[in-house]
Amino acid sequence: xxxxxxxxxxxDTSSDELDGHYFFYPLYYDLVAQTEKEKxxxxxxxxxxxxxxxxxxxxxxxHTGTVTRWGVYSxxxxxxxxxxxxxxxxxxxxxxxxxxxxxxxxxxxxxxxxQAELIQNHAFDTNALIYKIHRGIGSGNQSDDEMAFMxxxxxxxxxxxxxxxxxxxxxxxxxWLNEAPEMNPFFHFxxxxxxxxxxxxxxxxxxxISPTGDWLVDSIETLQGFPLNRFNxxxxxxxxxxxxxxxxxxxxxxxxxxxxxxxYRINGKVLPVENRHFNHWNTDPWQLDYxxxxxxxxxxxxxxxxxxxxxYHGFIAH
Numbered sequence: 001x002x003x004x005x006x007x008x009x010x011x012d013t014s015s016d017e018l019d020g021h022y023f024f025y026p027l028y029y030d031l032v033a034q035t036e037k038e039k040x041x042x043x044x045x046x047x048x049x050x051x052x053x054x055x056x057x058x059x060x061x062x063h064t065g066t067v068t069r070w071g072v073y074s075x076x077x078x079x080x081x082x083x084x085x086x087x088x089x090x091x092x093x094x095x096x097x098x099x100x101x102x103x104x105x106x107x108x109x110x111x112x113x114x115q116a117e118l119i120q121n122h123a124f125d126t127n128a129l130i131y132k133i134h135r136g137i138g139s140g141n142q143s144d145d146e147m148a149f150m151x152x153x154x155x156x157x158x159x160x161x162x163x164x165x166x167x168x169x170x171x172x173x174x175x176w177l178n179e180a181p182e183m184n185p186f187f188h189f190x191x192x193x194x195x196x197x198x199x200x201x202x203x204x205x206x207x208x209i210s211p212t213g214d215w216l217v218d219s220i221e222t223l224q225g226f227p228l229n230r231f232n233x234x235x236x237x238x239x240x241x242x243x244x245x246x247x248x249x250x251x252x253x254x255x256x257x258x259x260x261x262x263x264y265r266i267n268g269k270v271l272p273v274e275n276r277h278f279n280h281w282n283t284d285p286w287q288l289d290y291x292x293x294x295x296x297x298x299x300x301x302x303x304x305x306x307x308x309x310x311x312y313h314g315f316i317a318h
Contacts, residue, residue: 012068013060015094016147016282021049022098023150026158029105031312043106050102054114058095075122086254090144090151092118092127093171096164097151104158115164125164129171137181138250138262143282145179149190156194170200173209181269182285185219185306192216193313216315218269219306223316225274226303232292235276242266246286262286278302 001008029042053060053073060071072078073095078088096115103111118124131148134140152172159165176191192211199206237243238261246264248257263286264270270285277290279298310316 012062015070019094019147019150022101026101026105046102046105086133088127089131090148092124093131093151096124097155100155100158125167129167131175133254135249138246138286142284146282148175149187153190153194166200169198183218183222183269185222186281188215188219189306189309189315222273223307225272227274230298231294232277232296233294234292235290237271237275238288261288263288
């Protein structure tokens with residue numbers, strides 16, 4: 001509660017929100033804003049926010065003057081504080097993406113200078129090669145996956161050819177391979193939009209990283225399968241005989257086993273979207289049972305974002 005009693009602060013702003021805002025700022029700037037006045041409003045917001053992060057040593061500081069719970073991006077914390085080692089990959093990826101967005105929207109090269117400093121002196125590009133701690137499909141925090149894919153998309157969209165772009169492409173490819181069984185159209189379209197027809201090189205040659213397999217079929221199947229009824233009705237699947245359990249090695253947390261029943265179909269993919277209820281793409285798709293009593297109406301944006309992304313990139317048609 002504020003001192004005058006007129007404002008209640010819900011909590012401190014999360015890095016999830018920063019990733020989401022930086023994902024949409026340049027999209028609005030490039031594709032929606034029609035006048036110079038609109039574009040300048042976006043520039044000012046991006047400039048103010050990015051300058052705030054830089055001014056506070058690459059941290060997000062709230063009205064109390066303290067760093068927010070998840071607003072830590074400083075090189076010292078990510079590279080030298082044991083409490084933040086697990087966040088090193090994603091936070092490095094995020095900050096590199098924020099600075100690329102800021103340079104694109106404002107047209108100011110100083111943001112690329114800050115990006116270069118984080119790469120050359122603090123290895124943020126190397127940190128970002130492995131964006132989260134995981135042990136194969138279904139492991140790690142699902143929110144980290146959604147955040148990472150937003151950051152990969154813009155980092156690659158606004159970064160020219162060079163070492164950073166090659167590392168980001170390779171990292172995105174590894175992330176996408178791990179997420180492919182989730183039949184997530186947002187993940188598939190975000191990856192394909194930046195990696196289609198692309199190659200990366202290593203000491204053994206040059207390799208295609210174009211999406212392969214069922215990525216488009218799975219994306220369309222998920223979009224078509226979304227129930228029009230968006231109420232949170234309970235869904236139970238753990239009793240099914242066509243389900244295989246995920247082992248504890250694939251738990252969501254590195255130091256604990258799976259807290260609930262998690263699994264996948266015998267085809268190696270998660271349950272189809274019509275057999276589970278969720279409101280956001282950061283929901284665990286390997287979860288088998290979903291509670292609910294039909295008293296909450298879920299948002300439709302979980303469908304609209306990948307749908308319009310697919311249309312924009314030409315992967316699907318009306």
